[in-house]
Amino acid sequence: MSTTESASHYNNLEQLSVQELLVSINQEDKTVPLAVEKAIPQLEKLVEVTVEKLRQGGRLFYIGAGTSGRLGIVDASECPPTYGVPHGMVIGIIAGGDGAIRKAVEFAEDDEQQAWLDLQEHQITDKDVVVGIAASGRTPYVIGGLKTCRNTGISTGCIVCNPGSAVAAAAEYPVEVITGPEFVTGSTRMKAGTAQKLVLNMLTTATMVRLGKVKGNKMVDMQLSNHKLVDRGTRMLMEELQLPETEAAALLQKHGNVRAAIEAYEKK
Template identity: 60%
Template sequence: MSKEFIKTTEQASNYDHLEAMSIAEVVEHINTEDKKVALAVEKVLPKIEDLISKIVEQLQNGGRLFYIGAGTSGRLGILDASECPPTFGVSAELVQGIIAGGDTAIRNAVENAEDNLLQGWEDLKSHQISSKDVVVGIAASGTTPYVIQALEKCNEHQIPTGCITCNKNSPLANTAQFPIEVIVGPEFVTGSSRMKAGTAQKMVLNMISTTTMIQLGRIKGNRMVDMQLSNQKLIERGTKMIQEATGENQEISKEALLKFGNVRKAIQYLQENDKENK
């Protein structure tokens, strides 16, 4: 007997007559609802750990991580993937976000894109997806056809699958091998899953990418030693990291950073030089 599927993301808000509320009342109530999100995520930490363990295993063996979703969920996946190269210095190929409707859908809604049963798998195939990779479907409702069918095809081709959803016992969770179900309850604005559900998905994505990159050796101590030096702020941050790690002054630290273009390599260079001079 299948478990009951209740779409809590579509249930009526706990608040009514929103238009009659003052600005102070609206923000207070939204904040009250947002406080529930971290607690909901806490309940599924073991499930998040299971998925991350599989992702790390796949990436250590030469695979890639793909997020796939529609609408807000798809955009969140793209956001998380796009932050990995500048933050951790990895290739843009390692973590990739795919959204129903393609790049146009990042900024604009694409009609019926999420209802296409075949396109999700086609989009993954365009990246030469293989059993070395891992695919995480993201859908607040857990009912998005584009995402569900993509994961079903992945399962058929022995590609590990996970998901992040905000309804219990959804079709998506029943499809994914490593499901994460963060039950945040009704939204402040009924059905607006860009709110609590979106926040929950972002929190889980932060955990997935950050923990994975730590496990892959992309953090030293608590520092982003492989970050891309794409602006002056990051050069200054990198210089400070090198100073703290080596005890060198700002001028020498910055010179080494600019020479190698990488915090980790600059630290290694200065530490090796220091050993040779002792």
């Protein structure tokens, strides 16, 4: 049995008080960053190949089912507003199609052929990199997609939460974060899902930094899509260029982007 499916360390959960439930869940959650830390050497290799592919004009794809698929879509959807990259640079694909984002599609994850068909809709090539996300490490949709990609010369990685899994075996750059039993037995949306989210954060953040999408520690290429982000951009310019708020706001409005505003001001 996989470790993510093994029995919880806690029992008779229905007899615990709310405080006992919350404290116990929190105790389990504290173990997740330590598990992620052990996987950093593996993740480093995946980041390096992802940076290389994206620098050459390639794209990063995520494939997954259920919670894992949804996490990939969340990470992909946040890259354009955060780093100003095109929407097609990081793409999340979930078994069962977009409808499965909100509602589970029965048996969608059991089709080994479908992930490759889904990837082909995006005209995938060997310039791209595909990362399979599967807590169990045994999702047929992910295994089949990674195998076909690898056989086609496409770089592959994965994020799994069990050791020695079929998904990891199918990936060229596996990232194995061993999170152990869940608080509720088998509920991998908990610790395993948290681990996957942490790894996804690390993967795309490190990649975007290496691609030059961050200046200092600021998201200078972010999309100014709401008042909060306009205010943030204004503060960035105030700090970076030592400008008063009114001048920084005017500069940002004129150039529509923090990086562009900084570059224009420094050329004066």
